[in-house]
Amino acid sequence: MTTALRLTGALEPRSGWKAERCTIAKALAVLSTRSALLIMREAFYGTTRFDDFAERVGISEPVAAARLRELVDEGLLAREDYREPGQRTRQQYRLTEKGADLFPVLVALMQWGDRWLDDRGGPIELRHRDCGEPVTLTLQCAAGHEVDTSEIDVGRRRREA
Amino acid sequence: MTTALRLTGALEPRSGWKAERCTIAKALAVLSTRSALLIMREAFYGTTRFDDFAERVGISEPVAAARLRELVDEGLLAREDYREPGQRTRQQYRLTEKGADLFPVLVALMQWGDRWLDDRGGPIELRHRDCGEPVTLTLQCAAGHEVDTSEIDVGRRRREA
DNA sequence: CGGCATCCTTAGGGATACTG
DNA sequence: CAGTATCCCTAAGGATGCCG
Numbered sequence: 001m002t003t004a005l006r007l008t009g010a011l012e013p014r015s016g017w018k019a020e021r022c023t024i025a026k027a028l029a030v031l032s033t034r035s036a037l038l039i040m041r042e043a044f045y046g047t048t049r050f051d052d053f054a055e056r057v058g059i060s061e062p063v064a065a066a067r068l069r070e071l072v073d074e075g076l077l078a079r080e081d082y083r084e085p086g087q088r089t090r091q092q093y094r095l096t097e098k099g100a101d102l103f104p105v106l107v108a109l110m111q112w113g114d115r116w117l118d119d120r121g122g123p124i125e126l127r128h129r130d131c132g133e134p135v136t137l138t139l140q141c142a143a144g145h146e147v148d149t150s151e152i153d154v155g156r157r158r159r160e161a
Numbered sequence: 162m163t164t165a166l167r168l169t170g171a172l173e174p175r176s177g178w179k180a181e182r183c184t185i186a187k188a189l190a191v192l193s194t195r196s197a198l199l200i201m202r203e204a205f206y207g208t209t210r211f212d213d214f215a216e217r218v219g220i221s222e223p224v225a226a227a228r229l230r231e232l233v234d235e236g237l238l239a240r241e242d243y244r245e246p247g248q249r250t251r252q253q254y255r256l257t258e259k260g261a262d263l264f265p266v267l268v269a270l271m272q273w274g275d276r277w278l279d280d281r282g283g284p285i286e287l288r289h290r291d292c293g294e295p296v297t298l299t300l301q302c303a304a305g306h307e308v309d310t311s312e313i314d315v316g317r318r319r320r321e322a
Numbered sequence: 323c324g325g326c327a328t329c330c331t332t333a334g335g336g337a338t339a340c341t342g
Numbered sequence: 343c344a345g346t347a348t349c350c351c352t353a354a355g356g357a358t359g360c361c362g
Contacts, residue, residue, distance in 0.1 A: 007207065022202075024199070027271070034186075034354085044166050046166070050325065091323085091324065103300075108269040112262060118187065124318055125317070126314070127302070127315075128308050129314050133306075136301060137265055139264075145292065155288065194334065222345065223347085225345090
């Protein structure tokens with residue numbers, strides 16, 4: 001019984017191919033701090049304002065300022081001014097497409113935490129608006145099969161010629 | 162056009178319910194360092210030995226030692242002695258079930274990095290061993306519908322009575 | 323409201339050298 | 343091979359106070 005993946009093709013020798021281009025490492029360069037991912041979580045929950053991010057994530061303003069700037073620089077959030085009629089100008093941080101596309105990462109973390117770090121399976125739940133059923137993240141192949149980790153082969157990407 | 166989720170039920174007031182039990186935050190308490198997730202990546206690639214972890218992740222031995230100890234303490238890896246016939250005793254780190262269950266987190270990070278941080282869609286590929294088709298992580302409801310982020314409602318978990 | 327400046331502490335991580 | 347010890351640097355983050 002092995003839980004590791006099966007490596008195929010030019011991957012076996014492990015000849016240092018990864019350090020340069022591994023996209024997990026690249027993603028972590030942007031997201032490896034706790035505050036960055038929790039700010040993104042808040043953005044999905046609809047938070048848009050500086051003070052709310054700091055308070056709801058539970059971080060100090062200087063940290064919130066630093067992290068929000070980085071996330072804007074990286075293109076995960078967009079900073080916009082807006083003005084409601086009769087009000088003064090405010091700022092808001094909105095998810096960009098790149099930021100919104102991060103949702104599966106947060107769901108994956110939540111699903112793992114729900115299963116392994118909470119005795120009641122986690123405090124919140126995602127449901128499909130149309131049918132009301134719970135939503136989960138699943139590994140699936142292009143042919144539509146649900147796939148277990150043990151059934152996966154890993155190899156270099158084949159460029160479709 | 163809004164990319165945030167729709168909050169339902171007792172969730173709207175945002176009354177600080179989250180800080181205590183949010184399982185994303187709990188997961189990040191274990192996994193928020195770059196080296197921890199890269200070590201887990203290596204474990205999925207089949208790495209089992211101390212020196213290989215340090216070298217392939219690209220971290221120093223002291224850091225590898227600290228991180229491996231934490232991951233063993235948290236139950237994501239198991240440290241075992243083994244001896245091949247005629248050889249001396251060696252140590253290895255193996256994925257536990259808890260560790261193996263982290264796979265979707267790494268896939269989610271990889272998928273996001275492939276799309277947004279690499280001009281060629283990422284260096285490696287996951288394929289379903291049975292049918293050879295590429296494997297991706299998808300949001301799906303219990304009724305089998307593929308679900309987009311915009312179609313998800315978030316609410317407190319309802320305990321099935 | 324939406325920050326920035328300053329100061330401080332801790333954690334992550336590298337380099338080098340050494341041990342069983 | 344599988345680490346530990348030591349030293350040092352930088353990044354993450356908290357606390358307080360100030361500013362437009």
